[in-house]
Every structure is written in structure tokens, then in C-alpha cells.
Amino acid sequence: MGEASFVAGDWGTSHLRLFLCDARGAVLDSGSGPGAADAGGGFSEIFDSLTARWQPRSGALPAVLCGMVGSTIGWIHAPYLPCPAVPDQIADGCVAPRRDVHIVPGLSCHNRFAAPDFLRGEETQILGALLLVPALRNGRRLLCLPGTHTKWAVLQDGAVQEFLSAPTGELFALLSEHSVLVRKLSQKSAVDADAFREGVSRFNEYPHAQLLHRLFECRSRMLGGELAAENAAAYLSGLLVASDVHGALSLLSISGSGPVYLIGSSELTQLYAMALASHGCGASPVDGAAAALAGLAQVHRRISQPVAAHDA
Amino acid sequence: MGEASFVAGDWGTSHLRLFLCDARGAVLDSGSGPGAADAGGGFSEIFDSLTARWQPRSGALPAVLCGMVGSTIGWIHAPYLPCPAVPDQIADGCVAPRRDVHIVPGLSCHNRFAAPDFLRGEETQILGALLLVPALRNGRRLLCLPGTHTKWAVLQDGAVQEFLSAPTGELFALLSEHSVLVRKLSQKSAVDADAFREGVSRFNEYPHAQLLHRLFECRSRMLGGELAAENAAAYLSGLLVASDVHGALSLLSISGSGPVYLIGSSELTQLYAMALASHGCGASPVDGAAAALAGLAQVHRRISQPVAAHDA
Numbered sequence: 212m213g214e215a216s217f218v219a220g221d222w223g224t225s226h227l228r229l230f231l232c233d234a235r236g237a238v239l240d241s242g243s244g245p246g247a248a249d250a251g252g253g254f255s256e257i258f259d260s261l262t263a264r265w266q267p268r269s270g271a272l273p274a275v276l277c278g279m280v281g282s283t284i285g286w287i288h289a290p291y292l293p294c295p296a297v298p299d300q301i302a303d304g305c306v307a308p309r310r311d312v313h314i315v316p317g318l319s320c321h322n323r324f325a326a327p328d329f330l331r332g333e334e335t336q337i338l339g340a341l342l343l344v345p346a347l348r349n350g351r352r353l354l355c356l357p358g359t360h361t362k363w364a365v366l367q368d369g370a371v372q373e374f375l376s377a378p379t380g381e382l383f384a385l386l387s388e389h390s391v392l393v394r395k396l397s398q399k400s401a402v403d404a405d406a407f408r409e410g411v412s413r414f415n416e417y418p419h420a421q422l423l424h425r426l427f428e429c430r431s432r433m434l435g436g437e438l439a440a441e442n443a444a445a446y447l448s449g450l451l452v453a454s455d456v457h458g459a460l461s462l463l464s465i466s467g468s469g470p471v472y473l474i475g476s477s478e479l480t481q482l483y484a485m486a487l488a489s490h491g492c493g494a495s496p497v498d499g500a501a502a503a504l505a506g507l508a509q510v511h512r513r514i515s516q517p518v519a520a521h522d523a
Numbered sequence: 524m525g526e527a528s529f530v531a532g533d534w535g536t537s538h539l540r541l542f543l544c545d546a547r548g549a550v551l552d553s554g555s556g557p558g559a560a561d562a563g564g565g566f567s568e569i570f571d572s573l574t575a576r577w578q579p580r581s582g583a584l585p586a587v588l589c590g591m592v593g594s595t596i597g598w599i600h601a602p603y604l605p606c607p608a609v610p611d612q613i614a615d616g617c618v619a620p621r622r623d624v625h626i627v628p629g630l631s632c633h634n635r636f637a638a639p640d641f642l643r644g645e646e647t648q649i650l651g652a653l654l655l656v657p658a659l660r661n662g663r664r665l666l667c668l669p670g671t672h673t674k675w676a677v678l679q680d681g682a683v684q685e686f687l688s689a690p691t692g693e694l695f696a697l698l699s700e701h702s703v704l705v706r707k708l709s710q711k712s713a714v715d716a717d718a719f720r721e722g723v724s725r726f727n728e729y730p731h732a733q734l735l736h737r738l739f740e741c742r743s744r745m746l747g748g749e750l751a752a753e754n755a756a757a758y759l760s761g762l763l764v765a766s767d768v769h770g771a772l773s774l775l776s777i778s779g780s781g782p783v784y785l786i787g788s789s790e791l792t793q794l795y796a797m798a799l800a801s802h803g804c805g806a807s808p809v810d811g812a813a814a815a816l817a818g819l820a821q822v823h824r825r826i827s828q829p830v831a832a833h834d835a
Contacts, residue, residue, distance in 0.1 A: 319747075324729055326740045327747030360739065376739035378704060385697045392690060417636055421770030422734050423763070427672065427688035428638045435639030451735070458733030 215239055215269035217515075218262055219507035222280035223332060224248045227257070231265050231272075236508025240265065247279040247286075254286035255309065273515065275507045277315040277335040281306065291319035291329055295370045298338050302513035313514055315507075320373045323462050328376055332503075333362050336474050339505030340497045341369055347472060353463055354472045356499070357452075357479040359384070363459045375462065379455045380479075383448055392429045393443040402482065406442035410449020411486050415457065422454040448482065456486040464492070475499040527551055527581035529827075530574055531819035534592035535644060536560045539569070543577050543584075548820025552577065559591040559598075566598035567621065585827065587819045589627040589647040593618065603631035603641055607682045610650050614825035625826055627819075632685045635774050640688055644815075645674050648786050651817030652809045653681055659784060665775055666784045668811070669764075669791040671696070675771045687774065691767045692791075695760055704741045705755040714794065718754035722761020723798050727769065734766040760794065768798040776804070787811040 213233030220229045225246035231239045242261045250257055258274070265272065281289030287308035292300060296318055304316040317331030333356045340354065341347050347354075348369040356362045359381045364374040387393055414425060429447045432438035438446055464471075470493030473480035477496070484494035525545030532541045537558035543551045554573045562569055570586070577584065593601030599620035604612060608630055616628040629643030645668045652666065653659050659666075664678040671693045676686040699705055726737060741759045744750035750758055776783075782805030785792040789808065796806035 324725070324732065324737060324740065326725075326737075327743045327749070328739065329743055329746055375736055376743070377733075377735040378702070378738050379735055381702060381704075382694075382735070382738075385701055389697055389701065390690070390693060392693075413636070413638075419731060420636065420774070421689075421766045423689040423691055423694070423767050424687055424770050424774070425636060425638075426690050426694075427640065428636065431639045431641055431688070434641055437639070454733045455735050458736050462732070462736070 213237065215265065215272060217508075217511045218265070218272050218274035219504055219511070220258075220274060220276035220280070221278050221332065221335075221503055221507075222247055222276050222285070223278040224284075227261075227280075229258075229261050230504060231269065232504065232508060232511075234508075234512075236504050236511075238504065247282065247284055250286075254280065258312065271311060273511065274312045275305070275315065275510045275514070276312065277503065277507060278332040281314040281316060282331060285314070286312075287314060289314045289316040291317045291331070292334075294318055294320035294374070295367070295372050296334075297370045298341060298509065299513060301334050301338060302510045305510060305514060313510065315510055318371060318374070320371075322373060322375050328374060330362050330364075330374060330376070333364070333474075334371070335506035335510070336499055336502040337364060337366075337371060337506070338509055339502035339507070340472060340474050341366075342505045342509055343502060344472065344495070344497060346469070350469075351465065352469065352472060354474060355459070355483055356474045357483050358475060361455055363463055365463055375459060377455045377459070379451050383444075383451050386426070386429075386447055387444050392426060393447055394433075394440045401478075402448050403442045403445040404485075406438070406445035407449040407452075407482060408485060408489075410446040410451075411453040411489050412449075414450050414453035415489055418457050422450065425450050425454075449486075452482050452486045453489070456483065456490065460487075460490055460492060469493070470495040472497055474502050525549065527577065527584060529820075529823045530577070530584050530586035531816055531823070532570075532586060532588040532592070533590050533644065533647075533815050533819075534559055534588050534597070535590040536596075539573075539592075541570075541573050542816060543581065544816070544820060544823075546820075546824075548816050548823075550816065559594065559596055562598075566592065570624065583623060585823065586624045587617070587627065587823045587826070588624065589815065589819060590644040593626040593628060594643060597626070598624075599626060601626045601628040603629045603643070604646075606630055606632035606686070607679070607684045608646075609682045610653060610821065611825060613646050613650060614822040617822060617826060625822065627822055630683060630686070632683075634685060634687050640686060642674050642676075642686060642688070645676070645786075646683070647818035647822070648811055648814040649676060649678075649683060649818070650821055651814035651819070652784060652786055653678075654817045654821055655814060656784065656807070656809060658781070662781075663777065664781065664784060666786060667771070667795060668786045669795050670787060673767055675775055677775055687771060689767045689771070691763050695756075695763050698738070698741075698759055699756050704738060705759055706745075706752045713790075714760050715754045715757040716797075718750070718757035719761040719764075719794060720797060722758040722763075723765040723801050724761075726762050726765035727801055730769050734762065737762050737766075761798075764794050764798045765801070768795065768802065772799075772802055772804060781805070782807040784809055786814050
């Protein structure tokens, strides 16, 4: 493990995670703080107070941050870079609220529906995945970053060509929390794999149906005695992920583009891998946290190399 | 206006509405009370206290109630009648928690997705619509009852053959209230017709896409400056209703079945009529409250006619 070289940070809407890293991006220490929505404008102060304990030993270190910290509710606005975008453009698009801090920009595109689309934070994970998975750098590759707003991204020779957002995780959370379609579970539990698979497979039987006409099944199959109340959320998750995967594959998949690269937590990538498998489509998981760190380290390297140019 | 003949009631989850009616179902007076979810088991007491002021003049009157009052959280469980079901079967399926009160059963079916489906309350509106709109009694007719859980029902010669539920209204409410996709409006306002139409028309450009991949547009078009923040909810409503209408027409519509009969509030039936028109499909609105009353009156007539049989 090397010497402390920079501070990497993922500063989202609701959480801040800071990492003390060596030059290769290996984590030496970490800390956490309030998200951008709760920072009350005190970004500089929060950052300094969290990094203060690293100062005595490591001195003043440069920082690279990604996420909502670069949005209009963030420390400084790092405007969206239009697609197609290559990794170096993303690094070069960083905006500095002060000399030692760089914030990674998000990406924008016009998606398949002639609608604008945006992402912020995922660009850094994609950057990192390009380093961690050499196969991503050549040809046409399909990425999926499952989450609150799942992002499907198309890479061509390492450039982000376009992407598509689906609020799959948000819809799942809203329906699980507030809807009469699934009973509110008293305790959070892992998604039941069998009920999830059942949701996927039932959805796939009528892939051209609209999701709206399948959601009531979470309740009606329960009322009809076919589905245990505690499995309704997993069935719902199966319907949602199946709809997301089916729709994205129909729009973005072309033969010969290989597996879908799933960047995220193991829990989510496993669910998406199951739904992809139901279409005979391979999945290649990439750890989301590792990808973010690798991306931040890459941005740090790019920024710190041409020192003269930056000081000029 | 005739003499008071019976009490009609729509006792849903969150509201109770009682009507003092003449024999033809014309309303002489009305009252309201707590929904089935808030009745705390005191259905009989609530009913008696609300009808007490009608007693001195009208004497003891029979009552017909529909809605969640007949569910497992209700006064008494009035089991779902399986489809196909004709109006007389629905009236004959009433369950009486006490001698003077009759509660209308809901309907069940197996829908197009081989899933059980259920409705409760809408059966009474369908009954009433059959009386108010003679054309519904012959041939194959498609009904839509838009709401929290929109119901699409297929009638064949006046019998309910099958139906399909879509939680369109619930999804709209959840996303409007809790999602970052649309800004929470400080005041409830009427849906902007132009933004609604824009959502319908944008959806219809890609009818085979999954709804999930269109929802993010409510936010991204706003961020991209194409959609005013105060119109995002109307755009969302357009996407949702378009998805509901497109999906239901593909599944249930056959040529020559005429217009879709829309039973509900004028606000909702107008939105659905717009989405139907975008498919070149006619719409025939039926007032939802009038249909419910006509249905309750019909059940009352059926129950009170064979007095001897009932007393036997």
C-alpha cells in the first residue's frame, strides 16, 4: 500500500463518502458526512473538517469529487458534458470550487426517444470500469448501472455514445413504501429469489404488455392465495426489473455486443443478471464502489500530470 | 321528486357517502362519514347515527351499500362473484350484516395475463351504466373506469366477461407526491391540457417502449428547458394515461365494439377521452356518481321485489 496521494470523494444527494487514496486509488482511510442536500451550502467547511485528521501526516492533498456536489444544489456547478464523450474529456471537464478540489462533470445526451437525458456520478463509475475491464475499451458495449435511476449506457470504442434512464429503483421504493399493492414489510429483508424470478418470468410471458397492467398482480395474486404477502415486494421487483431489462435490450442491444456489464452493488447486479439470463443474455458484474474509486483515481492522474499547464 | 324509499351508500376505504333516495334512485338528501379503514369496526353505529335524522319522516328504510364496506376490512365480507356475471347475479349476491342493510359483492376474474383480478365498487357503477346507457346491453362493449386503480371491463350482451386493473392513478399520486421526477406543486391545480397532450403524443411515438424508460423525461425535459416545472405533473399524467390506454386497447379492443364507455368524474374521463382520441378511438362518458346511484337503486329494486321470498 502506497503513500497518501489524493482524496477521492463520492458526494451524492444524501451521503458523502471520502477516501484517502494512494496514487493507484487504493484506499488508506475513509470518512463520511452529510449529502449535498443537507450540506446547507457549507461544502468547504464539511470537506475541511472531514479531511483535517489526514493533514498532519499527509499534508495538503488534492481532491477529486463526483456526484451531486457538482449539480446546481452542489458546491459548484460542473455542467453536463454532451455525449459522445471519452474519458479524457470527462477529466478535462472538471470544475474547481477552489484550487485543491476538482469536481467531475455529469453527462448529457439525447436518448432514443428524442428526449434529453442526464447522469451525474455514473460517468465516474464508467470511467473506472473502462480501466478495470479492458474489454470495454473496444467495440460496442452495453453497460447497465442499476439503482434508484438505473442508467443504460452504450459505449463505442471506450466513448459513451448515449444512455437511457429508468427510475426502476425509485418506483420499487415508492410502491413498497406507500402502495396498497404490496404490504409494508415490518423489517427490511433480502429479496426472495424465487418470487423475484417468478415476477421476471411472468412478465416475460407478455413482454409487449404495458407494465401498468401487470403491477396489480402483486396484490391480486396475494388476494388469490398464489403469492405469500411477504414475497409480494420481491414479485414487484421481478416485474420492474424484467420490464427495465426487456425494454432496454429491445432498444439498445445488438447481436455480438457481448454481455451486459453491470456496474453496482452485488445485490442489484445479481437481480439484473437473473433478468438478463431470462433473455439468454450474459452479464458481467463490476463492483460499483471499486469502479467509482478507479474513476476518481484516473481523473486525479489526468489532472495532476500536466502540472505546468495547470499552474500556468 | 318521490317519497323516500331507500338509503344508498358508497362506503369506500376513506369515505362514506350516504344518500336518501326515492324508488327511482333520485337523491332527496345526503350525508357523509368515515371510510371503512377508519370505522374502527363501528359500522352499525356510524350508519345509524348518519341515518337517524331521516327516521322521523321516512321511518326505517332498507339500505344498499357498495364498496370496501363489503371487504375483509368492512362491515361484513361480501365475497367476490366470479365473471362472467350478469346484473341480477350481482344483486342476488348481496350479503346482509343485518336485516335492513344489503352489501353488494365485488367481482373477480382471471385476466389476460392468467392472473386473478378483483374489483369492488365498480360493479355497482357498471350495473348503473347498463341502465343509463341501453347500448351497453347488447354486443361486445369496452368500459373504462379511471381512478386510483383504473379498471377496464369487457361486456358481452350486458354480462361482465373479464376486466383488467391498472394502478394508473396511484402511480400518478405517488410520483407527484414523493418523486424527484416532478417538483411537488405547492398548490393543487388542474392538469394542464397542453402538457398532458404532449405526454400522450410523445408516448404514442414509441408505443412499444416500456413506460419505465419514458418516466425520467418528466425531469430531463424540465432540466433541458423543454418543459416548465409546473407542467411536469401534467406531462407525467399524459405518459401514464397513454400507457394505460395503449396497453388496454391492444389487449381488449376489437374492431366494431364502438366507443369506449368512460365511467368516472368528468376530469378523469376527459383525460382518458383525449388519450383514446389519439388512437382514433371514440369515447362515451358516463357520470360515475350517477352510475353508482343507478346501480344501487337497481339492486334495491331487485332485492325488494320478491318480498315474500325474502321473508320466507
